[in-house]
Amino acid sequence: MTLTRLLLAICVSLMLAPAVLAAEYDLVIDKRLVDIDGRKAEQITVNGQLPGPTLRFREGETATIRVTNRLNETTSIHWHGFLLPAEKDGVPGFNGFKGIAPGETYTYQFQIQQNGTYWYHAHAATQEQAGHYGSIVIDPADGPRIKTDRDYVVVLSEFTPEDPERILRNLKVDPGYYNYRKRTLGDFFRDARTFGFGAAVKDRTAWGGMRMDPTDIADVSGYTFLVNGKGPKTNETFLFRPGEKVRLRFVNASAMSYFDVRIPGLKMTVVSADGRDVEPVPVDEFRIAVAETYDVIVEPQTEEAFTVFAEAIDRSGYARATLAPREGMSAAIPEMRPRAVLMMSEMGHAMPGMDHAAMGHGASTPAAGHEGMDHGSMAGMEGMDHAAMGHDMSVGDEVVTDYPKIDYGMGKPTMAHDMGELAPEGSLNGSGEVYGWASGAPYGAKVLSYADLRSAAPQADTRAPEREIVVRLGGNMERYRWTINGQTFEEAEPIRLRYGERVRMTFINESMMAHPMHLHGMFVQLENGQPADRLPDKHVVSVAPGKSYSVLISADAPGEWAFHCHLLYHMESGMMQKVTVARLDGDAPAASADKGEAEHGHHHAGHGAGQ
Secondary structure, three states, X not given: OHHHHHHHHHHHHHHHOOOOOEEEEEEEEEEEEXXXXXXXXXXXXXXXXXXXXXXXXXXXXXXXXXEEEOOOOOEOOEEEOOOOOHHHOOOOOOOOOOOEOOOOEEEEEEEOOOOEEEEEEOOOOOOOOOOOEEEEEEEOOOOOOOOOOEEEEEEEXXXXXXXXXXXXXXXXXXXXXXXXXXXXXXXXXXXXXXXXXXXXXXXXXXXXXOOOOOOOOOOOOOOEEEEOOEOOOOOEEEEOOXXXXXXXXXXXXXXXXXXXXXXXXXXXXXXXXXXXXXXXXXXXXXXXXXXXXXXXXXXXOOOOOEEEEEEEOOOOOEEEEEEEOOOOOOOOOOOOOOOEEOOHHHOOOOOOOOOHHHHOOEOOOOOOOOOOOOOOOOOOOOOOOHHHHOOEEEEOOEEEEOOOEOOOOOOEEOOOOOOOOOOOOOOEOOOOOEEOOOEOOOOOOXXXXXXXXXXXXXXXXXXXXXXXXXXXXXXXXXXXXXXXXXXXXXXXXXXXXXOOOEEEEEEEEOOOOOEEEEEOOOOEEEOOOOOHHHOOEEOEEEEOOOEEEEEEXXXXXXXXXXXXXXXXXXXXXXXXXEEEEEOOOOOOOOOOOOHHHHHHHHOHHHHHOOO
């Protein structure tokens, strides 16, 4: 009887004791042969899976993740978007972390300080492209703000049987190596018939003189695009019952590809961006940059299937899945939108008269005036009857084009003057391609803009910034060398922040490529026109070609933090810097590995040399 009472007392005390939450995972990094829609290749896997398993945590608990490296090279895991001690961020060469050597097991342990949708990936050489990534879901400590009946992770990514290191070497030799849709003589004659022979000649002469290619939307093509590791032929399926609320957690785990995402027949409501809750935004589609995450809620009402459709912005392919009431169902696959071609106005400060052989996509310093430019020489549009050609016409003072110009909110123009384009943005050229990086969605579609994002919770820090840091994004396409403020990773001094200070960071994209910029260890607040206490948090900021964008940073995480473009081959070619946050008492951040260790474990420095 006494023993029974004792056991009962122990049970009651355990029930009344405060819960100590902890989640533990064992991850094994290895290689295996995978088959994606008939294309076979050896890929990096996590626990034998591609992508790796979804890790689930609860806000407030302690995470313990043991990572065993069975590769023949150093690896690591970076916890993308996490607030955590700098030494656990997972970047070799930073904060004394040397990476995980072959045969070694490394234990990450940290407290979960947030909730939402995130992901993890290698931060060692090009391993991320080869399959070393996975998703993370963190449940709120107090339960979800919006309750749903079903909850699915939708990981968008790329598959290629080609060795990523070989891809990088090919880009170094020829930056246009994977541009399979360069303009041809046939395209020229089609433009000549549409816009006039003289205009077409001037257009080709202008682009040729700058050694730029308006079809260079994405540096790498030829991918098979995946949803949760499955190709379009395999058709990943998410089940629902009519009338249910379904949360879809989109993660863009691609190395190089932006996607335009839509579900024909269903409205989506965006409720989270980069893991942070936002006030609901109903949309028909959204553009997701590399490394971004968006949560959307859909509410299908009928017993029919719907296609989850994500097409790459260079229109080289698509990922797709099916939302259906039963397994085995499918819906029609939408037609691909027209491929975009870039415009002169999207070339940032890469202006005629500059040394474009040296500067490639853009300058690392601002253009000092534009003397000597013949703005009319690139146009050749005078006297043309665009309405007769069916490309655009005026209604009052408004020009109506084949497709509307979409405001994704990813920056403001850096130049105010007219560049003299062949046709306005949104018009089709002679080959049926649409002008402008931000074109392609149809009239009437509601497309998500950064300006729509409004934090669901008030911001804790609404101070005005003490100073501004200008970040110029540029590069040299002749040598495939990408830079921040004109310098590669190995050339640049760290960007130094004082612990506790509030700064404005202004990105100026002086190239013709979009750059998804990622700062480790801290969220930034978009200056998107919302009230100061409702500015949305982001861990990735996409800056459109030729545009500028500003964000606010509260430097509240001491240590050394990577800051880079999340296009993998841009980062590996130099587009990365170190941000240090030092405490007010003058203490230095956590001890850093020397440059040699950074090169060995990460090899950004080696590629950043631009040799």
